[in-house]
Each structure stands twice: as C-alpha cells, then as structure tokens.
Amino acid sequence: MRFRPWPKPEPDRDTSRKRAAFRRKQRLEREALPLFADVIAAGQHSVDEEMVRRLIWWDEREREQRTLRAARWREARARLFALPADLRRSVRTLWRGCPYPADPTYLLDLLHQVAVGRVDPHRPPWIFDGKLAARTTPNPDKFDQAFRQIGHRKIGGGPKTTPADEFLFCGNLGTGILFLRTRVRLNNPHESYYTSSSHRLRDSHVGRAGHWIDLEVRGDCSDTELELIRRLAQAADSRPVVARRVETLKPTHGETVHMPAERRTGS
Structure with missing residues (x-):
C-alpha cells in the first residue's frame, strides 16, 4: 500500500493584512446599510x-480533517481486504504504480472502478502496451492515397496579377515521412496567373505562355520513390510535373527558379 503522512499545514497566522481585510469587511457591511450602521456596528466583534x-x-x-482521512483509509483497507487474494495482490501492485495521489479518496475510487469493470487491474488504461506503427502506403495507385494536404497559401501576385497557390502534402511510402510542396512555375516569367478549376492537382493556371508544376520532396527518398511520386503527381494533373529533392522547404518570397526546357517536361 502507498501511504503518505498527512501534511502538517501552517496554522492560521495573525498578520496585519488579515486584520486590515477584516476591518474593511466590517466597514463595507456598515456602508451597505447606512441607516442601520449603528445597529450593525453594535453586532460586530x-x-x-x-x-x-x-x-x-x-x-x-x-x-x-484528520479524523475523516483516517476513516477513509480504514474504509479503503476494508474494501481491499474483502477482495479475493489474487485480485487483492493485483490491485495492490496496481496502486503502487498508478499515477493517482496517495490519498484514500483516490484508492476508494480505484477500487470502485475495478469493481464495476471500468479498470482492468491487469491492463490499466495509463499503461500503453501496444506497438506503434507508422501509417505507410507502400504501393499507392493514386496521389491522394499516398499523400494528404496539410497546408495551403497564396504566393506572388501584385496590383494586376493574381497570386498562385502553394500546397503542402505529407505521406509515408514506407521508408519515412515525406513532405511535398507543389508550386506553379511559369514558362514565361513575365506572364501572370489566373485561377481555374480544370486541373486536378489543385488550381492555379496561367494564360498564353503555359506553365509547369514544381514538386519539392523533403525527407529520405530513393530514386525509385522520387520517380513514383512524380508519376503519381503527373497522373493527377494535366500540367508537366518536375519532382526534385530539397533539404529544407525554404520560404518562397522573392524566389526565382528557372529549369531547363528538357526538365520542364518531367524527363
């Protein structure tokens, strides 16, 4: 059993602050009923x-309080020793390692939870005995099966232009978590964006010059996985997709990326 001695509290000390607070309390009582102030003052000590x-x-x-606490300890011990021997040993072991304070009220509550079946003494809820496994998608058929969107913001834009969409995805193909960021790149940097719903891998679209999707991958990613990501993203979007590894996802403000013509097709 876990017992904790009753902490010895400090006695109520006579301080100047307590005296001033009591005088204020009496004064407010008199001021609340000014017509009966003398009567109220006569009854104050x-x-x-x-x-x-x-x-x-x-x-x-x-x-x-000490008497009540001792009575609760006696009640808890009586209920504990009324249990069968095997269950009593299990509950005592459970009580020694549980996160509850060493207080009779908590012990009585634990005994009640065990009695009604809410707590299994052999598998308490505060002890996790399961095995954690990462959620992976080793062989996805579609981009949405392997990656889910976790972020979205607008970048670029100006007085006469519409900002482009930037999306952030995460997923695990089996070797570790991966973060993907997709951004629209213009073949002609002097063009501007406009929004359209005719493309599947999110929205931003441009006018005459055309554009492509820059897909950045951060995390441990093999060449095979990188190609799989590019293929899934390409299948989800009608625009050319270029997948490349990056060490960190840096801010995109003021960033300019120019890719060779042969890379813009994703080859």
Missing part, C-alpha cells in the same frame, strides 16, 4: 476576537 476565533476554528478543522 473586534479584530482581536476574530483572530482568536480563527485560531480555534483552525485547530478544530484540522482535527476533523
């Missing part, structure tokens, strides 16, 4: 009497 009353009350309350 002095500050010295109040300090003595508090000291006596403190000792009486401490004795009551």
Whole structure:
C-alpha cells in the first residue's frame, strides 16, 4: 500500500493584512446599510476576537480533517481486504504504480472502478502496451492515397496579377515521412496567373505562355520513390510535373527558379 503522512499545514497566522481585510469587511457591511450602521456596528466583534476565533476554528478543522482521512483509509483497507487474494495482490501492485495521489479518496475510487469493470487491474488504461506503427502506403495507385494536404497559401501576385497557390502534402511510402510542396512555375516569367478549376492537382493556371508544376520532396527518398511520386503527381494533373529533392522547404518570397526546357517536361 502507498501511504503518505498527512501534511502538517501552517496554522492560521495573525498578520496585519488579515486584520486590515477584516476591518474593511466590517466597514463595507456598515456602508451597505447606512441607516442601520449603528445597529450593525453594535453586532460586530473586534479584530482581536476574530483572530482568536480563527485560531480555534483552525485547530478544530484540522482535527476533523484528520479524523475523516483516517476513516477513509480504514474504509479503503476494508474494501481491499474483502477482495479475493489474487485480485487483492493485483490491485495492490496496481496502486503502487498508478499515477493517482496517495490519498484514500483516490484508492476508494480505484477500487470502485475495478469493481464495476471500468479498470482492468491487469491492463490499466495509463499503461500503453501496444506497438506503434507508422501509417505507410507502400504501393499507392493514386496521389491522394499516398499523400494528404496539410497546408495551403497564396504566393506572388501584385496590383494586376493574381497570386498562385502553394500546397503542402505529407505521406509515408514506407521508408519515412515525406513532405511535398507543389508550386506553379511559369514558362514565361513575365506572364501572370489566373485561377481555374480544370486541373486536378489543385488550381492555379496561367494564360498564353503555359506553365509547369514544381514538386519539392523533403525527407529520405530513393530514386525509385522520387520517380513514383512524380508519376503519381503527373497522373493527377494535366500540367508537366518536375519532382526534385530539397533539404529544407525554404520560404518562397522573392524566389526565382528557372529549369531547363528538357526538365520542364518531367524527363
């Protein structure tokens, strides 16, 4: 059993702040009913009497609390030893290692939870005995099966241009978590974006010059996985997709990326 001695509290001390607070309380009582202020003052006792009353009350309350705590310990022990021997040993072992405070009220609650079947003494809820496994998609058929969107923001734009969409995805193909960022790149950097819903891998579209999707991959990614990501992204979008590894996803403000013509097709 886990027992903890009753902490010895500090007695109610007589301080100047407590005296001032009591005088203020009495004054507010008189000011609340100014027509009966004399009657109220006659029924009020002095500050010295109040300090003595508090000291006596403190000792009486401490004795009551100690008596109540001892009675609860006796009740908890009686209920514990009323259990079968095997269950009693299991509950005692459970009580020694549980996160509850060493208080009889918590022990009584634990015994009640065991009695009604909410707590299994052999498999307590605060002990996790399962095995964690990462959620992976080793052989995905579609981009949405392997990666889910976790971020979206607008980048670029100006007084006469519409900002482009930037999307952030995450997923695990089996070797570790991967973060993907897709951004629209213009074949002609002097062109501007406009939005359209005719493409599947999210929205931003441009006018005459055309554009391509720059897909950045961060994480441990083999060449085979990189090609798989590019192929899945290409199948989800009608625009050319270029997949490349990056060490970190850096901010894109003021960034300019120019890819060779042969890379823009994803080859």
